[in-house]
Amino acid sequence: MSSSTSSKSQAQPLRPPLPTPTKIGILLFPGFQLLDICGPLDVLNLLSRLTPLHLTILAPTLAPVTTNTFLSTSIGSDFAQSVLPTHTFATAPDDLEVLIVPGGFGTRDEESVGELVRFLGEYAGLRWVLTVCTGSAILAKSGVLDGRRATSNKKAFAWVKAQNDKVDWVPKARWVVDGKIWTSSGIAAGLDMIYAWIAEVWGEETAQELADSGEYVRNKDPDDDQFAERWGTV
């Protein structure tokens, strides 16, 4: 963040700043991890009160998408939530600038993830792609991460790495930035990543104002990841 701040404070940038994005999309699939999308989206909801933003919620069909998985139902739980998509892959606007990809146990379903992977591989023109948790495994399957640095959920790290060995998987990181692609560690790490991304795009002052409003204590250091040791990735 400090290098970004200092470069932005220079009086004569080498090129004028690009316009901030307004068109943000998010992918849903059955068995998505709720906080993977609702953490970043809650912060962006607050940001949408400060600057005009448009959200597209993408899924294979317009049917409500559930967090439910057999991990809960198999022990007798009936405990899930459903979120409504706004567009299908077929009706997705072609001018999205940002796409957020969540993870969750549903990423293990080859059939439903296959559609996401094809969509990701074919969709062009995105200025940023942000993944939370095992969302990076979906992105890895699409080939978009080949030769790039990325991280993922640390408890599931071995499984994620096995999805594509052409990715430079970073075993200890709260989040990783490689060009236009930001990947975060598991679940709650998506909150730290989205604040860092907002700081990068809209400035640190805006990011901190949102975090103060959300009463969230940020981890601003992408290398500060206590869950790498906890789950044995290092």
Place this chain on the structure above:
Amino acid sequence: MSSSTSSKSQAQPLRPPLPTPTKIGILLFPGFQLLDICGPLDVLNLLSRLTPLHLTILAPTLAPVTTNTFLSTSIGSDFAQSVLPTHTFATAPDDLEVLIVPGGFGTRDEESVGELVRFLGEYAGLRWVLTVCTGSAILAKSGVLDGRRATSNKKAFAWVKAQNDKVDWVPKARWVVDGKIWTSSGIAAGLDMIYAWIAEVWGEETAQELADSGEYVRNKDPDDDQFAERWGTV
């Protein structure tokens, strides 16, 4: 937490422990704050893989409930999410043990909140009520908080206090416990509260295992609230 842990470790408790709850409800209303519900629910989703839990999502009707408010639309944003209820107030099961009440800008809508307030005032038998953010303002309007200690969102604290002066509002607290009623500070504070509540009910080991899986760094001290100073409540 330490007093709870030590009392549970005594060989001869004064009375046998009560059964852990299984029936959990959550209230929705237009303009709810997304993370207020999705923070606690994401943790409970993980818990529902360890112990059988049943979720009821309550709203006035079965129509999808949106996070949208004029704070976003008035500046040209189109950025919201909709969650599906499972029951209406009229069809609510009568054996809920736990109810979670979110906050959000929708708590300012007297008409929609009026229905919630009546429901809260009439629903009996709950073993726990947990509010996040300005959800405590709804609870305060129902009279349930009269004479009790409670906290709320710190940026909106003056407005919350004005809803009911018979509540002992705590100006600096991440969360407050008064008997069966748990109230948290704003938005992200609901995560720290739900982990503390799970530690109280299912034990600290379970709570920490869930936090490690969710890669969430807990604030375990209910008095550690840096946003009280930030928003001038103390």
